Amino acid sequence: MESAVKSRRLSAKAxxxxxxxxxxxxxxxxxxxxxxxxLGSLKTNAELTAGGSFFPEExxxxxxxxxxxxADFVKxxxxxxxxxxxxxxxxxxxxxxxxxxxxxxxxAGKKILLALYTSMMFISLGSVTLYPIYQFLQxxxxxxxxxxxxxxxxxxxxxxxxxxxxxxxxxxxxxxEAAIIDGCTIYGVFGRIxxxxxxxxxxxxxxxxxxxxxxxxxxxLIMTITNPDLQTLTVAxxxxxxxxxxxxxxxxxxxxxxxxxxxxxxxxLLCNKQFIAGLTAGAVKG
Amino acid sequence: xxxxRTKMTAGHRKxxxxxxxxxxxxxxxxxxxxxxxxxxxxxxxLKYVFYQYGGIGTGDPKWVGLHNLIRVFQDEVYWQSxxxxxxxxxxxxxxxxxxxxxxALLLNRQTRFNGIAQSMVFLPTIMSSAVMGLVFYLLFNAYxxxxxxxxxxxxIIDSPINWLGKEHAMTTLxxxxxxxxxxxxxxxxxxxxxxxxxxxxxxxxxDGAGPVQTLWYVTIPMMGPILKIILMLSITSAFNxxxxxxxxxxxxxxxxxxxxxxxxxxxFFPISASEAVVPQYGYGAAVSVVSAVIAGAVTVxxxxxSRKLDDIY
Numbered sequence: 001m002e003s004a005v006k007s008r009r010l011s012a013k014a015x016x017x018x019x020x021x022x023x024x025x026x027x028x029x030x031x032x033x034x035x036x037x038x039l040g041s042l043k044t045n046a047e048l049t050a051g052g053s054f055f056p057e058e059x060x061x062x063x064x065x066x067x068x069x070x071a072d073f074v075k076x077x078x079x080x081x082x083x084x085x086x087x088x089x090x091x092x093x094x095x096x097x098x099x100x101x102x103x104x105x106x107x108a109g110k111k112i113l114l115a116l117y118t119s120m121m122f123i124s125l126g127s128v129t130l131y132p133i134y135q136f137l138q139x140x141x142x143x144x145x146x147x148x149x150x151x152x153x154x155x156x157x158x159x160x161x162x163x164x165x166x167x168x169x170x171x172x173x174x175x176x177e178a179a180i181i182d183g184c185t186i187y188g189v190f191g192r193i194x195x196x197x198x199x200x201x202x203x204x205x206x207x208x209x210x211x212x213x214x215x216x217x218x219x220x221l222i223m224t225i226t227n228p229d230l231q232t233l234t235v236a237x238x239x240x241x242x243x244x245x246x247x248x249x250x251x252x253x254x255x256x257x258x259x260x261x262x263x264x265x266x267x268x269l270l271c272n273k274q275f276i277a278g279l280t281a282g283a284v285k286g
Numbered sequence: 287x288x289x290x291r292t293k294m295t296a297g298h299r300k301x302x303x304x305x306x307x308x309x310x311x312x313x314x315x316x317x318x319x320x321x322x323x324x325x326x327x328x329x330x331x332l333k334y335v336f337y338q339y340g341g342i343g344t345g346d347p348k349w350v351g352l353h354n355l356i357r358v359f360q361d362e363v364y365w366q367s368x369x370x371x372x373x374x375x376x377x378x379x380x381x382x383x384x385x386x387x388x389x390a391l392l393l394n395r396q397t398r399f400n401g402i403a404q405s406m407v408f409l410p411t412i413m414s415s416a417v418m419g420l421v422f423y424l425l426f427n428a429y430x431x432x433x434x435x436x437x438x439x440x441x442i443i444d445s446p447i448n449w450l451g452k453e454h455a456m457t458t459l460x461x462x463x464x465x466x467x468x469x470x471x472x473x474x475x476x477x478x479x480x481x482x483x484x485x486x487x488x489x490x491x492x493d494g495a496g497p498v499q500t501l502w503y504v505t506i507p508m509m510g511p512i513l514k515i516i517l518m519l520s521i522t523s524a525f526n527x528x529x530x531x532x533x534x535x536x537x538x539x540x541x542x543x544x545x546x547x548x549x550x551x552x553x554f555f556p557i558s559a560s561e562a563v564v565p566q567y568g569y570g571a572a573v574s575v576v577s578a579v580i581a582g583a584v585t586v587x588x589x590x591x592s593r594k595l596d597d598i599y
Contacts, residue, residue, distance in 0.1 A: 015497070019392050026389060027406050030465065034409065036432065037421050048424075051435035090315075098316035107309035120324045124526055124581065126547045128574045129327030131554050131567065136322060156324030161316060186308050217416030217529050222555055234414050238533055241420055242559035250424055260417045268412050272405040275412060279470065280477040
């Protein structure tokens, strides 16, 4: 009897050790590439390719100087910031307006539109659809401009519109009705009553659009083919892979990669709870 | 606001018109974006399935009927890319789901330590798969990469493994995909675990069930519905992965990691900056449409199969 209890306790202990071991391995696995990027960005190219110690022998801060000045990363950083901020703003405003309307009013064509928005979540033709968008923007003369890039990066936002709609539906309609009785127009109801209440879901939308824009590679790459001056950090870093002396520039690549990931790391440090909660709000409910 | 209603019907119509205009004034910004970036490209692609077109300056698009679609079905490299997509997708899903589930079980209880561990495991999901694809390209480099250096200094291997060569490129790709996605699915599973009723777990404990029994007979069956959604998400997202493939292996070597999404892409745009491409928009459109149909069919089959599972339980 006693030995049975003992063996059970022992197996529970063994289980817990295995669990912790598994966790440690997984955390090492997830963190290592990021640590490698940041520490590698401070090593010399020779140290990187020959395989040296874990920490840099001498901290090569001039790698960053080289990336920023010689590889033009000042410009790319500015582009990334401008694009991420304006795309996020456009997405949040357009999703808030549309999501509110879909949730609160019946109007001609609503059913068809909603069916279209929902079906677009399931039709995925992939990145080839960027070509017609590019062509269209070219016809408008927007293909070499920041504005065109913002439009392409914002995209249809069908998922986020439906997300906002679902959230607004959960806000009691009595609030609007009371405001209308008090003489509010629909614009007043939106701006004064609902917009403040929609903040949590709009923060989720903003966070995810910001992340996606900052990290985007393919859309930005294609839309900047004719005007590389608009390239972002992400695109510029990856292009280093194809530069003539790529083999001798690992340190610049890693410095560039660090410049590209550190801002999003900071955003994550500040609001990792929102990232995690937002993911569940978007996926499991929607 | 106040309008005279001399003619009931006309006034009513006017009011209705105003209401609709109001509604569309709210929708307008998003609607423009939605039509331009979502609807129009789909229609464009469906149209060009039936045309031969090389872009501006190569003459007008030429109607070729079903030629492009027939070519897709005869294109051996395309079907290889379909098989590769399935290998990639199943490889990724089969490994990532159990890993994410165990992580969720371990980190489910809301403690401070678990919160920190969760955000560390979740961290890769907020990173750019393009930038990290480049980093993995360096890490897995055969001669100078740190992975081989570590494995050799630990005497696990004698000679460097060509991680990005024909034999191992797919494995390497799946490893990096797991790295980028496991945190996502862990969070989904934690959300699911939180919905498992506490009293069911309590009563299992009172009845003397061990942790393994509780997991097997209580937790997993109660997670059924959410597991179905998570599997569905993981399958569809695996079919859409393109950026990591593009940066890490470029579909190569020799198409060993060419996936459906990238194969259609390459008829539109060059995969790498060192590649020159003669665009074939019509054929690329046909490839993309067939790929979308295949992905859709897999989803439908999965939904049917999972409904069957419901009947068994």
